[in-house]
Each structure stands twice: as C-alpha cells, then as structure tokens.
Amino acid sequence: MTKKLFIKTYGCQMNVYDTERMVDVMAHEGYQVIDTPDEADLVVLNTCHIREKAAEKVYSDIGRLRVMKEKRRKAGAKDSILAVGGCVAQAEGAEIHRRAPVVDMVFGPQTYHRLPEMTRAADKSKSAGDRPRIVDTDLAVSEKFAALSKKAVAAKKTAFLTVQEGCDKFCTYCVVPYTRGGEFSRSFEDVMADAVKLNEAGVLEVTLLGQNVNAYHGHDVSGTEWSLARLIRHLAEVTDFKRIRYTTSHPHDMTDELIAVHGDVAECMPYLHLPVQAGSDRIVKAMNRHHTVAAYLKTIEDIRAVRSDIALSGDFIVGFPGETDADFQATMDLVRQVNYAQAYSFMYSERPGTPAAGWDDQVESHVKSERLAELQEELNRQQRAFNDNSVGQTLPVLLERTGKEASHLVGRSPYMQAVYVDVGDGALAEQYFGKLVDMKIISAGPRSLKGEFVG
C-alpha cells in the first residue's frame, strides 16, 4: 500500500540533493511524495544550519507540526512519524527530543540512507507514545554513498551528483566542518557508476556537488588520484551529458588544470560560482579563507583568458566582525572589478559554535544593513546588465519545467540564467519539454530572460 511522504528542504543544493536521495530510498519502502504535511505518514524536515537562528526556525516548524499531529489524532487518523534530519539535527542531536518530544527521529546528513530502517522501527510501535526515540548522527560518509548507489534514480533532465562532502577549511564563521564532517571524496568508480546511471535515465545536464567540490580527489581501484578537472574531462568523453556543471568551488582549490577545462571541454558550462566573501585581505584572513584577494583576482583573470564569456557568481558576507568602512569599500572595489553575472550576499550572523561568534568586535546591525543595501544595489545592477546583454543572442536552453504560468516552459541558459518561453497550447509544451533548444532572447528582466524558438 502506498504511504505518503512530505519533506521540507531548507538551505543549499546539497540539501536538495539529499532530499532527492531520501525520496529515492523511501520509494523502495512504498512512500510517495506529497506537497503538504497534513496527510503524510512520514514528515521529514531536512534542515540547514547556515543561517542565524536556524534551530529556532526548525523548532517553530515542529510546533506547527505538533498541532497538525494533534488534530489528526483527535480525528482518529493514524499518527504521522516526524523526523528531523540535516545539519540542525547533526548539531543538536538528542537535544531535539528533549525540547520537542513530539519528534520521533533525529538523523544527520550522513545517515539518511538508514531512513527506511528508522521508519520501520517507529512504524512498528502500537501508538505514538511507544515509539523509540531514534538519534542517528554518525559521520561515516562512505557507508551512506555505498548504500545509496544501489538505488534506482528518478528520470529527469537535470540532476545533482555529489562527488565530495564535508570541509577541512574551517572558515571562522561556518558550521559546515562541524555538521557535515571533514572533507570526503567519493571513489572514482562510485561517481562514474552514478553518472552512467543518471545518463542512462535520460539526464542531459549534471551538476557535480560538494561543499568544496574543486578539492575533489577521489581514488580509483588502482589507487590513482582523480582531480575534479580529470573527472570532468572523463565524463565529457564517456557519457552523453550535454552539460556539466560543478559547485561550490573554493578559490584556494581553483587549479590551472581545472581552469584549462573551461577552455577546452565544450560540455563544461561557462559559469563559475566562486565565493570570495570579502574584498579586504584583513577580513579574508580573519575569516580563515586560505587565499588572498590578489590570488582570487588572478584566478578570475586566468579563467577569463581561456573562456572570455564565463558568467561569474560569488558569495559575500558584509559586517564580519571587525569590518571597517575601508574594508567594506575594498569589497565594493572588488565587485566593480570582477563584474558578476549574479551573486549571493548576506549580513554576517553569528552561528553558534564557530570562532567568530564569540568575538567582541561585532559590527552594529544598522551598519550591516546599510552596507548590504549598497552592495546589493551594485550586484543587482551588474546582474541586470549581464541579462540585458543577452538580448538578441541565440542561446541553447534546456527546457526542464513549467513556469508560474501554465503556458510557460522554463530552462537555463549556459550561463545559469532562467529563460522562459510562452508555448501557448499543450502540443508545443509536449514537443519541447525536456529538450535542449536554441532560443533567441527577446527581452530581459532582473532575474530572468524571455526567449522564442529560433525559426
């Protein structure tokens, strides 16, 4: 009998990937995904710890689910199982059961492959009150990938493929090394087995994922080490992927070998997300970023030399402890110099357990807001200019989903811009859905482009 599964995903692409894998493993248990938690047999919160007050937001969601469960119980329906997974679960562990006894299972990012057995154990109990309190926050990554690789994958045109997880960089503001564990690269054979499986299922665009994806250094059975650059070249050679992307990269690991790939592997898309966080060496050092501003700019120069049209994206944190006006202006200078196609920017917020959270030179919140507004104005201007520049060009677009309006098909340009086309009736939608099509860009907005079919 089909059971119903609801998963709420918070945060980054890695969590989106993890959610997809949870859906895969639970499909084998007879679970089908639904869009709301009300009728779900299993509710999973796949949490993220990267933003301020992340745990508090999870607890308020749990509060709402508690009310929903109570209503179901009063209506005589079977009680749903409530699970909290992801990075908040890893960080909080059993504390979640203490603060929210309504939660049945707590599991971390490295143990969700055991979701079927945890769910079966919870499901066996006669009543919700008898359920065992399950906490599984082991950090043994390799076991997870070995278990997941055996499962079939859903047929889609774009897919994420995790090749690396965790991080050893220990930026002073970041929780990832504590919640995802140390850096781990999957073996070459495991990655290739998953890649071939995705390709055979019809995937045209694959995004290789990792917290520090360009630090990938998986080994093959002979013990030879594979860099990300070599892996991309091999994928381009032996699979039919039309597009290969990778994210997120660290400036320190942006090797000449990887830069060269952008120049001579056509499948490697001309888009690079390369976070720098700040434009002042003093702040970059305090963040423990393992690179200098000059080294970052040199990488940008080198990559533009091999691929002049590359679209650059970045992450910025404003108001890091100790950031002066001059430091912030150095960030603005860097942004003007690089000229981004898009970027993500945030005010610094303390994340419990990280070194910078305890520093006493925190920047006042109104200063952070003013700086963020100034930075975002410039980044928005750059993004708009990049999009405007696409008007009149013909770009290949992979039409992979319907838009907000039923007659719209939406896809991505090589530069990661969202492109939509009005297909009118259903016949055209059917003809073009899931296809990589040349489109003429006829107008641009701040966040998307409008295209029409060529010819």
Ligand code: SF4
């Ligand atoms: S490189 Fe820094 S910001 Fe990125 S995951 Fe590692 S510690 Fe976090």
